[in-house]
Amino acid sequence: MDNKGQASAEFILLFGGIMVVVLLxxxxxxxxxxxxxxxxxxxxxxxxxxxxxxxxxxFK
Structure with missing residues (x-):
């Protein structure tokens, strides 16, 4: 099937999760x-x- 698209989506989710942790x-x-x-x-x-x-x- 479309393994490249799945890998890209997983990479984007991983990167988004890391960004959330960094922002917190x-x-x-x-x-x-x-x-x-x-x-x-x-x-x-x-x-x-x-x-x-x-x-x-x-001074007093």
Whole structure:
């Protein structure tokens, strides 16, 4: 029959499945980086506030 057409269709399905997995991984990694940057920013703000509090005692 038409074995070339079947092989092409299977290749397209395989490639599509791989693309779906790659897109899901990129989406999850993007969310991970967003959460991580929020934590880093929060830590930086807390460190900055702590330093300001330490310095503020010299201005009272």
């Amino acid at each position: 991984v990129i989406y999850m990694y993007n969310n991970y980086l967003g959460d991580l940057s929020g934590e880093i920013a929060s830590k930086e703000v807390n460190d900055f506030n702590n330093e300001l509090q330490l310095i503020s005692k010299y």
